[in-house]
Amino acid sequence: MGRGERDVVARGTRLFEAARAVVDDHGRAVEAVRAALKPIQDAAVKRELDAIPVVRLQDVTEGRLRVGSVEKGGLRTVGSVLEAGPYRLRQIPGVGQHTVDQMLAAARRLSEAVYETVGVHLDVDRPEPSTTALVVALHVLVEAGPDARRAVDRAVELSGRVGPLLDDARLVTGRLRMLLAGREKKARALAAVTALQSLVDETERAGLPELLAQASVDLLRGPSSDIAAWVDFELRSAEYYSLLAEISGRRPDVAAVEGFLPDEVAERVRVQPLDDTHRRVSLRGYQAFGARFALAQHRVILGDEMGLGKTIQAIAVLAHLAAEGASHFMIVCPASVLVNWTREIEARSALRVVPLHGPDRQYAFADWKERGGVAVTTFDSLRGFPVWDGGEVGLFVVDEAHSVKNPNAKRSQAVAGWAERCGRTLFMTGTPMENRVVEFRNLVRMLDGAVADSLGEGDAPAGSVAFRKAVAPVYLRRNQEDVLTELPSLQRTDEWEELSASDEEAYREAVRAGNFMAMRRAAYARPEKSAKLERLREIVQEAAVNGQKTVVFSNFRDVLGVVREALAAGTGGSTAVFGPLTGSVAAERRQRIVDDFAAEAGPAVLLAQIQAAGVGLNIQAASVVVICEPQIKPTIEHQAVARAHRMGQVRPVRVHRLLATGGVDERMVRMLEDKTRLFDAYARRSAVAESTPDAVDVSDTELARRIVEEEQARLGVVRKESAGHP
Known part of the structure; x- marks a missing residue:
């Protein structure tokens, strides 16, 4: 046969191999997750079983099993029974082979039930080698994204169509085999070549070879470091937990x-x-x-x-x-x-x-x-x-x-x-x-x-x-x-707001004055038309409807005063408002305010100056956190959020950071995020960073000066001579 037919078979073979490679690469990535997950699951199941009293085995057998002798023998939990095994159980006086078989069967049924329900929690603040391995394995699939999933689905479908055509069409690649083949085989081979050419042309027009190639690259690319994987997990925890639930089968x-x-x-x-x-x-x-x-x-x-x-x-x-x-x-x-x-x-x-x-x-x-x-x-x-x-x-x-x-x-x-x-x-x-x-x-x-x-x-x-x-x-x-079978423990949302005309006017005045701190709180300077304040009210109201408590952080006392007045007017007194906690409130008084907030039977709001409440207080009664403006030091935000997101918190914590487009907020977020994200994620996991947050942040004064100058240039305003330095 001619070169054209052989070329079609070669193109089909390359397409088939690319499809199989994507499927194999994805399979290896999934298996890596399963391998990393198994020891974590096994340890979690063991902890659960070690906490279940052995008497619970009677429930499984509807009271037919006697466990008194086993308890006297020192095996007081279901976990200890499974660990003992049949030989040690048989050595306990009064325990026969029939009882051993019943007991182990009941213990295994409980173990299977626990295995089906036990959750895996990935603690970003306390990474361990086992959880780090799991996050790194998950990172490959999360980073590959929907395009990789789409490529795998197409590859599976394509393999099923191309494989049989190649089996029939390969006859044309050998002249002698083609000459010796019967009429029916030749006809089938030529028909397969025609169908294969049509299929290959179709996939190339649709860009499928490029999709498969990119998917393989993405599935083979790991994170630049363990820290990078943890940072990505922190930003996209919902995607990680979703994938984990799918692979583990715990839906x-x-x-x-x-x-x-x-x-x-x-x-x-x-x-x-x-x-x-x-x-x-x-x-x-x-x-x-x-x-x-x-x-x-x-x-x-x-x-x-x-x-x-x-x-x-x-x-x-x-x-x-x-x-x-x-x-x-x-x-x-x-x-x-x-x-x-x-x-x-x-x-x-x-x-x-x-x-x-x-x-x-x-x-x-x-x-x-x-x-x-x-x-x-x-x-x-x-x-x-x-x-x-x-x-x-x-x-x-x-x-x-x-x-x-x-x-x-x-x-x-x-x-x-x-x-x-x-x-x-x-x-x-x-x-x-x-x-x-x-x-x-x-x-x-x-x-x-x-x-x-x-x-x-x-x-x-x-x-x-x-x-x-x-x-x-x-x-x-x-x-x-x-x-949510595995609740993401922390969900962060940047709430970008478009400033109202009144907000813009107040902001322009602050820029003209060269007053960096006034620029940061300009969005609250005119409360009756404040876009940020309106969004804050909506968040608090929705949290209240769902029976949740909210803590509102700001760097500025006057902003907290504006928020308090707005919430009091907006809720008509239906939601209790506590605080504000500020630096001038004695430590003992601060804790009493927090205790009263936690004891409130219904929805409530706690107002707190972020540096005053960011260290030393536990505010886990709140499951919604609002940060009124971005902070110059990322560690301050992290420590403030940690007051609510900590041991004892039974609900996922949602953090809403209120940001205004086009001005100081956007510049602060962009300048800080690129330079400090990875380093800060590493540093704040160390004792030094927790005790001295100033050591890991960029200069306040330098950042403020640059932002003020850039905003004055953007808005085309001339700085007032009488204005002080930021």
């Missing part, structure tokens, strides 16, 4: 993941495809189910508890619909989270983002209509845009949807108008709306009038099975404790 209860939906709804969701072509983030199992729920049911409320990644699920839905050909999407949200939405979509997907905000929003709206993409706007701005007719909008997303529960409000009417015209609508809220039936019904009515009518007219808490079944077609809620 949360299926019913909890599916929000305890009725079988007929859950089954429809399970079979819903989810395309990840335009997505740049991996999903946890419950997140994938949430995205499928929105796709399968078309018009829904996603009511997951705060911290479960509702934004990620919405982006997954957008990416899937874009892959199906949808070109225009609309997201409406509070102004305080508009920047976060924009950044998340840019970071987590390949979709175009168009903010519809500010004085040029009408021009941006016209551009979005013409070119498509994901439009992100605020409730107030939405009212100024005409509602499209037909199915032009592939998905209409409403974040913080509980804020449109009043049907008489103009913002609610604007949202209802868009929801009515859009075939697919996704409402998102972390507030458990099902406990406020009247308000909940108002939201549901925007999505499905028939379901709203089925909820009845009462306003009592509705936790009944009948209620859950009635709302199942439109409502999905999961709680952290139900779906």
Whole structure:
């Protein structure tokens, strides 16, 4: 046969080998995780079994097993029974072979149950050789990301198609074999060559060889150091724990993941495809189910508890619909989270983002209509845009949807108008709306009038099975404790806010004065129009609705005073506010304030100056932490967060750092992050760094001087001669 046929076989062989290499590389990476995980799991299981009294074996055997003789023999726990083994057990007076067999069988059943449920906690502040090995192994797969997973899936599929074609087509590579082959084999070989050429051409046009090659490189590349792996884990712990749960097989209860939906709804969701072509983030199992729920049911409320990644699920839905050909999407949200939405979509997907905000929003709206993409706007701005007719909008997303529960409000009417015209609508809220039936019904009515009518007219808490079944077609809620089998102990979120016009004016005055400290707190100088303060109130309110306590840190006493007044006015006294803890408060008094905060029966807020409360106090009653502005010294932030995130904390801690775009906050974050992240992560694990944080931070004065000069140049302002140095 000719050179052309042999060339096709050679190309097919290279493609097949590349596919098999990716599968093998991924398999080795997964096995490395399993190998690192096993000793940690074994040690955790042993600790659990060593704490279970031997009398529990009677429960397993429904009381048929007598353990008195074993206890007298010194074996008082299930772990000690398994460690003793049959020979030592048989030596105990009064224990026969039948009892030994029963006892060991019962102990093994308990051991298997513990093995299925025991959790693995990766303590970033106390790394050990075993946990470091696991984090390093996980880092390879996390860093390879969704593209590697996509490449492995394509490689498995491709191997199954290319392998059989190569088996038949290889006949053409030998002239003599081809001459001696029968007519049927020749025909099959030529048909295989034709099919193989078509398949290879198809994969090359789709860029699959490059995807496979990059995946192999990523799967073989390890972290630059153990410290780098731990730092990455600290930044992306949710992805590490998600992967760990998947590989270990320790998945949360299926019913909890599916929000305890009725079988007929859950089954429809399970079979819903989810395309990840335009997505740049991996999903946890419950997140994938949430995205499928929105796709399968078309018009829904996603009511997951705060911290479960509702934004990620919405982006997954957008990416899937874009892959199906949808070109225009609309997201409406509070102004305080508009920047976060924009950044998340840019970071987590390949979709175009168009903010519809500010004085040029009408021009941006016209551009979005013409070119498509994901439009992100605020409730107030939405009212100024005409509602499209037909199915032009592939998905209409409403974040913080509980804020449109009043049907008489103009913002609610604007949202209802868009929801009515859009075939697919996704409402998102972390507030458990099902406990406020009247308000909940108002939201549901925007999505499905028939379901709203089925909820009845009462306003009592509705936790009944009948209620859950009635709302199942439109409502999905999961709680952290139900779906996170290995809770990330610390979740950090940078809350980027766009300054209001009033904020900008105050900031410009501080820059003109060359006053670095005034620049840092300018976002709170005019409380009535403060974007940061509005976001802080939202975080505190949502935490309160979920029964959680919040600690608010700031470097500045006057900022804490502004926060106290704003919270007192915003909550109407329903949430207790303690503090502020400042440097002028005696140490004994500080601890009493913390104790009173912890003893408060309901939601509460503790205000604290970050340097005064950052050392020596335990604030583990708080599971939500707000940092009002970035700190010059990263160690101060770390130590303050550690007051809440420490031994004794039973809930994951969520840290919200409030940052303003375009000014001093952005410059501080950028300048400090690149230079100090790895070194600081190493240094703060040492006793020296904990006792002398000044030793590992960059110069305050130098940093302040550079930022002031850069901001004056950016804003084109001339420094006042009378202004003091920062």
